[in-house]
Amino acid sequence: MMRRRTTLLTGCTALALALGATACGGGPVTAGGGDKALSGQTVTVAGVWTGSEQKNFQKVLDAFSEKTGAKTQFISTGDNVSTVVGSKIEGGNAPDVVMVPQVGVLQQFAKKGWLQQLSATTEKSVDSNYAPVWKKYGSVDGTLYGLYFKAAHKSTVWYSPDALNQAGVKPPKTYDEMLKAGHTISDSGLAAFAVAGEDGWTLTDWFENIYLSQAGPEKYDALAAHKIKWTDPSVVEALTTLGKLFKDKQLIAGGQQEALNTDFPGSVEKVFGPKPQAGMVYEGDFVAGVAHDQFGKAIGKDADFFPFPPVDGGTAPVVSGGDAAVVLKDGKNAKAGMKLLEYLATPEAAAVWAKAGGFLSPNKKLDLSTYGDDVTRATAKSLIAAGDSVRFDMSDQAPAAFGGTKGAGEWKLLQDFLRDPSNPKATAAQLEDAAAKAYQG
Numbered sequence: 001m002m003r004r005r006t007t008l009l010t011g012c013t014a015l016a017l018a019l020g021a022t023a024c025g026g027g028p029v030t031a032g033g034g035d036k037a038l039s040g041q042t043v044t045v046a047g048v049w050t051g052s053e054q055k056n057f058q059k060v061l062d063a064f065s066e067k068t069g070a071k072t073q074f075i076s077t078g079d080n081v082s083t084v085v086g087s088k089i090e091g092g093n094a095p096d097v098v099m100v101p102q103v104g105v106l107q108q109f110a111k112k113g114w115l116q117q118l119s120a121t122t123e124k125s126v127d128s129n130y131a132p133v134w135k136k137y138g139s140v141d142g143t144l145y146g147l148y149f150k151a152a153h154k155s156t157v158w159y160s161p162d163a164l165n166q167a168g169v170k171p172p173k174t175y176d177e178m179l180k181a182g183h184t185i186s187d188s189g190l191a192a193f194a195v196a197g198e199d200g201w202t203l204t205d206w207f208e209n210i211y212l213s214q215a216g217p218e219k220y221d222a223l224a225a226h227k228i229k230w231t232d233p234s235v236v237e238a239l240t241t242l243g244k245l246f247k248d249k250q251l252i253a254g255g256q257q258e259a260l261n262t263d264f265p266g267s268v269e270k271v272f273g274p275k276p277q278a279g280m281v282y283e284g285d286f287v288a289g290v291a292h293d294q295f296g297k298a299i300g301k302d303a304d305f306f307p308f309p310p311v312d313g314g315t316a317p318v319v320s321g322g323d324a325a326v327v328l329k330d331g332k333n334a335k336a337g338m339k340l341l342e343y344l345a346t347p348e349a350a351a352v353w354a355k356a357g358g359f360l361s362p363n364k365k366l367d368l369s370t371y372g373d374d375v376t377r378a379t380a381k382s383l384i385a386a387g388d389s390v391r392f393d394m395s396d397q398a399p400a401a402f403g404g405t406k407g408a409g410e411w412k413l414l415q416d417f418l419r420d421p422s423n424p425k426a427t428a429a430q431l432e433d434a435a436a437k438a439y440q441g
Contacts, residue, residue, distance in 0.1 A: 036069025041336045046075040046085060047099030047323065051265075052293040053286075056356040057099075063352045064343050070336055079201075081105055082400045085328075089114060094330035096337030099323045100146060102396040102404045103137050106324055110140035116327040118144045119338050125345035129365045133388045138324050146324030149344045150353070151362040152284040153383045154205055154319040154393060155308040158291070160271055161301070163190055163279030171306035175213070178309050179244070182251045185279040191253035193245070194270035194278040197260040197418045200411025202267070202283060204395040204403065205319070206245075207414060209282075211238040212391055213314035224394045226439045230432035236424050241311060243421030253278040256418055265290055272297050282308070284321065285379045289358020300375040318386045321393040322362065354380075402438035409434045 043064075049057055054076060061072040075095055077084040082105050088094050100106045109115050118126075123144050126135050130148070138146035157178070164170065164181075167188040172178040182192025196202040212220045215234040222228045223235065249255045253270050254262070254277070262270065270277040272291040281287060287305075291297040310316045325344050327337045343349050350361035354370040360380050371377040383390065395403030395410055402409040410431060417427045 036067070038336050038339060039069030041069075041333055042071040042073060043097065043333055043336045043340050044073045044075060044095040044331065045097045045099065045337075045340070046077050046081070046088070046095040048077055048079060048081060048101050049074075049099070050076050052289055052358060056353050056358060059356055060344070060349055060352045061340075063349065064340055067343065068336075068339060070339075072340075079404075079406050082108060082404070085109070085114075089328070089330050092330075094328045094332075096328060096331030096333045097340055098326050098328060099149070100326055101321070101323050102398075102400060103324075103392060104396060104398045104403055105400050106138070106146045106326060107140050108400060109326060109328075110143075110145050114328055114330070115145040116329050116334060116338065118147060118327070118341060121342045122147055122338070122345050125342070129345065129347065129363045131362070131364065131384075131387045131390075133390060133392075134322075134362050137322070137392055146326050147341050147345055148322040148324050148362050149350070150323045151360045151383060152286055152321040152393075153360060153379045154284040154321050155209055155317050156285055156287070156305040156379065157280055157282045157308055158268075158271065158287040158303060158305045159280040160276060161304055163188075163271075163276065167279065172309055175210070175241075175309045175311040179248075179251065182280070186250040190276060191278040192251040192280060194253045194262065194267040194281045195246075195259040195418070196262050196264040196267035196281075196283070197256070197415055198263040198266070200406065200415050201395065201404075202264055203414035203418060204410050205284070205393070206282060207238060207242055208319050208394045209308045209317045210241050210311050211235070211394075212317040212319060213308075213311040214238050214241060216314065217391060220391055220394065224392075224397045226398075226435055230435050231425075231428050235428045235431070239417065239421075239424035239427055243417070243424055246418050246421040259418060260415060265294065269295065272303055285360055285376070286358060288376060292357060299373045304375060305379075318382075318390050319393055320383060320386075320390045321396055398435070399438040402435050409438060 058074060065072055085098055134148045138144055138148055163185060167185040169181040169184050172181045185192045219234050245251055252259050267281050268287055268290040271281045272295045288299045291303040292299055297303040307316050325341050327334055327341060331337055347363050347365040350363045350366045351370045353359040354361060354366060357372050360383055364384050368377050368381055371380055413430050
């Protein structure tokens with residue numbers, strides 16, 4: 001998940017769900033020595049991460065502990081961050097820091113008065129270390145509330161070099177070429193794509209890349225802000241393009257029904273696991289972390305990517321996402337939480353996870369040599385080079401009720417569309433109904 005999005009259901013998470021608990025991991029981490037500035041204080045951090053992502057973020061928290069003497073406790077929220085955090089605030093048990101995976105949720109939290117303005121130290125770091133677009137997405141009404149610590153490059157199509165070589169195809173340069181290559185791969189015995197339809201957010205990502213390339217950035221910005229309706233012809237056109245892929249049984253591993261029963265980790269497994277069923281999987285750069293950590297693939301050799309190709313003569317899309325750290329006013333140790341954000345804004349903090357893998361930082365001061373492989377390095381370079389031209393994930397900019405809630409809004413409606421892509425116009429109308437309600441709320 002870059003965003004909620006790369007969650008892997010570990011034994012710990014399954015146990016936590018079974019017991020109704022939320023905290024995972026080895027418990028609070030204590031730095032050695034009692035003479036450090038935050039010694040004896042505990043910072044509680046909530047976020048969507050589980051599995052390898054949680055483990056690697058814990059390394060960052062451990063480094064903060066070593067530096068400051070603070071203890072840390074990570075709470076895994078699952079996909080519905082706003083619901084979980086809201087209930088914790090109401091129950092008087094608010095975490096100090098939340099890693100928010102959606103711009104829309106950050107805006108929602110700010111408008112409810114839950115967030116503290118970030119410190120002058122953090123803001124100074126953001127101004128010097130980040131492209132202005134990241135400050136824009138972390139701000140509400142000109143006030144900086146969110147620090148983007150982890151970013152995603154969501155315009156990457158991952159593939160098995162063996163599968164493409166066996167089929168005699170090369171990474172495609174256009175969307176039509178990609179579908180044509182998919183049919184060739186299918187003829188060679190593997191499906192073209194593993195699609196993670198059980199996780200509705202992956203379907204929004206498919207739509208957004210097609211829409212940005214086909215309709216262009218101005219329309220993308222207008223739709224993201226709901227300044228044009230989802231019934232706009234450009235939306236119907238993008239859904240029609242997506243529908244051609246969804247209804248082609250040669251292109252999707254196991255067909256539509258199996259796709260609807262496949263979550264994100266499962267889609268990566270279908271390409272890079274021990275029994276491959278497909279040659280390609282579209283998702284963000286974080287696919288590499290799962291392919292490497294879960295299935296032992298060497299990135300650049302056993303698993304590689306090509307940029308999401310341009311659609312209908314448009315330009316190649318560059319869609320990003322990210323997790324922003326925010327400090328809750330109601331946290332029991334918000335001051336220490338603010339110190340954590342000051343640390344997260346440094347290239348030093350980003351380097352900890354960059355070395356571990358499965359991570360991109362929007363911090364342009366992070367030395368690219370810190371990344372562990374050439375593929376990740378190239379992806380990070382592309383993201384930093386995009387600067388302000390990158391477009392943030394559209395569903396993440398929407399109110400959570402529309403763009404970020406399991407079983408509702410855009411996630412559910414695109415799952416319905418995957419199930420039956422025969423009427424793009426009707427789907428567009430349903431999306432507009434759901435969007436209108438959410439944006440008014």
